[in-house]
Structures are given as structure tokens and as C-alpha cells.
Amino acid sequence: MLRRGAVGLNLMGDFIREALVSTLDAAGQVHLTPLGYRQRDGRVLLAPFHPSQTLANLQAHGVAVLNFIDDVSVIAGCLTGRRTWPVTPAERVAVPRLAQSLAHWELEVIEVFDDATRPTFECQVVLERVHAPFTGFNRAQAAVIEAAVLVSRLDWLDPVAVRDDFSRLQTAIDKTAGPRERQGWDWLCAALAQHPRHRDTTGMRG
Numbered sequence: 477m478l479r480r481g482a483v484g485l486n487l488m489g490d491f492i493r494e495a496l497v498s499t500l501d502a503a504g505q506v507h508l509t510p511l512g513y514r515q516r517d518g519r520v521l522l523a524p525f526h527p528s529q530t531l532a533n534l535q536a537h538g539v540a541v542l543n544f545i546d547d548v549s550v551i552a553g554c555l556t557g558r559r560t561w562p563v564t565p566a567e568r569v570a571v572p573r574l575a576q577s578l579a580h581w582e583l584e585v586i587e588v589f590d591d592a593t594r595p596t597f598e599c600q601v602v603l604e605r606v607h608a609p610f611t612g613f614n615r616a617q618a619a620v621i622e623a624a625v626l627v628s629r630l631d632w633l634d635p636v637a638v639r640d641d642f643s644r645l646q647t648a649i650d651k652t653a654g655p656r657e658r659q660g661w662d663w664l665c666a667a668l669a670q671h672p673r674h675r676d677t678t679g680m681r682g
């Protein structure tokens with residue numbers, strides 16, 4: 477049973493991790509998007525901005541899967557219109573998980589804290605599975621995640637600041653990227669170079 481929270485949640489200063497969230501749209505199709513998540517008292521908090529497909533899907537179905545991945549090309553791909561990635565059925569919820577996830581958590585929404593800008597969905601983890609080992613940090617992966625966050629905000633971020641941030645992140649790509657990181661980076665650079673507010677500012681290398 478879904479409860480509706482009366483007061484908003486203060487999320488400032490929380491520890492945030494990034495994952496790929498799967499939800500179901502009105503047609504029953506899986507929707508994949510990168511999303512930050514927080515944990516509080518054993519629960520998972522998801523906070524998608526208005527308007528977004530993930531928000532509509534969480535409101536409509538109340539279930540999701542958190543996919544933990546190290547292939548950052550999936551994150552860059554989803555942000556640049558490449559949303560078709562192999563999925564496989566989850567066990568406890570009717571939302572598929574990403575087939576290549578290293579691990580996944582299946583979520584049921586138990587409470588919604590409404591907000592005109594950014595509602596928070598408090599979720600119970602109904603199943604956890606590990607599929608493959610985590611094999612360490614990679615700087616280029618972190619760079620692609622940072623660049624993906626920038627690309628998700630191109631409509632309002634300052635073009636010169638974005639260009640400078642991409643230029644700094646390029647160092648980690650040059651030194652440590654493998655093929656998946658390079659692919660993700662290239663997709664994000666192309667999105668930046670094509671964006672009407674940014675295309676005149678960027679002289680990016682692909």
C-alpha cells in the first residue's frame with residue numbers, strides 16, 4: 477500500500493551514489509535512466525525532477541530496479557538517446573533489470589514525499605542479487621559519469637564552465653579509458669557539440 481508523506485524530506489548533504497534505474501512506462505516498456513540514490517534507515521530514496529519519464533513511471537507502477545554497472549557507456553548512451561540495452565526479467569518486481577548489471581536491487585515504493593520540483597520516492601528493497609565482482613575504480617569511468625551529469629544539465633549550465641569541465645575530464649579519458657569509456661565519452665562530446673547553447677563554445681576532441 478502506497479503512503480503519501482506529509483512533509484518534504486531534507487536531502488542536502490546526504491551520501492549519493494549513481495546507478496541505472498529501470499522502470500516501466502505506460503505501454504509496459506522498460507525505461508532506463510541514470511539516477512542518483514540515497515539510503516536512509518535501510519530504505520532507498522529516489523528523487524527524479526519534474527518532468528521526467530522515470531517520475532511518471534514510479535507514480536504509475538510503484539516499482540523499479542536499481543542496476544549497478546561499471547560500463548559507463550550505458551549511462552552516456554541513455555543520456556544521448558541510446559536507450560535500448562539488453563534486459564532480463566527481475567525476480568520479485570515486474571520491471572526488467574539490465575542484463576549486464578554487476579548487481580541489482582529490486583524496489584517497491586512505499587511512500588512518496590511530494591514536491592513541485594523534485595518529489596522523493598522512498599523504496600523498500602525487496603530483493604538483492606550479485607552477478608559479477610566489482611574490480612576496482614577507473615578514472616575514465618568517473619570522468620564519463622561527471623560528463624554525463626553535465627550533459628543532463630546543458631539547458632541551463634554556463635557554456636564556458638561546461639567547456640572547462642570537459643577539458644579537465646579529458647585528461648582522465650586520455651590516460652585511463654578503455655573502449656567502453658571512450659565510446660561513452662564520444663557520445664557525450666557529440667551531444668555537447670550539437671547543443672544549441674554550447675556548440676559555439678566547444679572545440680572538443682572526440
Ligand SMILES: Cc1cc2nc3c(=O)[nH]c(=O)nc-3n(C[C@H](O)[C@H](O)[C@H](O)COP(=O)(O)O)c2cc1C
Binds near residue numbers: 510524526529530624
Ligand atoms: C549520474 C547521473 C545521475 C543523475 N541523477 C538524477 C537524479 O537524481 N534525478 C533526476 O531527476 N535526474 C538525474 N539525472 C538526469 C537524468 O538521468 C536525465 O535527466 C533523464 O533524461 C531524465 O529522466 P527520464 O529519462 O526519466 O526522463 C542524472 C544523470 C546522471 C548522468
